[in-house]
Amino acid sequence: MYESILVATDGSEPANRAVEYAVDLASSFDADLRVVSVVDTRRYGDSMLSDSSAVVDDLENRAEDVLEDAATRADLDVRTVLRRGRPHTEIAAVADEANVDLIVLGNRGLDSSGEIGSTAERVVRNVDRPVLTV
Template identity: 35%
Template sequence: MYERILVATDGSELSELAVTASIDLALLMNAELVAVKVVHHYPTGYFEGSLLLSQMEVQRMQEQADAEAQRVVDAVKAKADGRGVKNTRAVVMKSELVSEAIIEAARVHKSDLIVMASHGRRGISRLLMGSETLHVLTHSHTPVLVLR
């Protein structure tokens, strides 16, 4: 049924549920797995006006964010490989629009399913913060499995 599953992770405890479920599903379907983490182009805080950072500091912060993102997807790959998933890729994407990057990754990697977690925010906090999961659900042409 599914040949390639994309799991979106941010390294949080909640996204670990999506990682575990996607590995289980990949094993059940004998599917490949693509682990994706999206990193912002510029470190948070740089353009908020609260801090003035030198270009070297910005570059150092970006390198740290990139390294942490790579560590997160490499951990997913190691976990999937250890469980016997036949082919796992660890992908870090740079974008200011997390949901659009996830949708693009699913298209580029020809994924049959996107697995991701939802933080389950409701009311004003959802309205103010937006929902990457909701955006993926409403804009993706690839089926989406959401875990809470």
């Protein structure tokens, strides 16, 4: 049913649950698993970050740690992808590039309240493949 699965993570609790679901699905279907984390530099203001590579480096280091953590949870080969940009745009781009059959992501991110987060909503609305929100 699924040959290739993409899971997006930002290290939040909902994203961690999404990683667990994606790992289970990939194991069950013997599917390829990709894990993407996107450094959203727009969140902090491009002008602020343009003068501070240390801030971007810190954000990327955190994202790399999140990717490594996700990859170690799986008892299968995992491809990790680190991107910069708008999270929903980059998640969709990775999904298209890898031609994945399913995208899995948390229903909320680091900043969201009890409602579906903006990234999850934008991914669901703008991709042409199944999306599972956890």
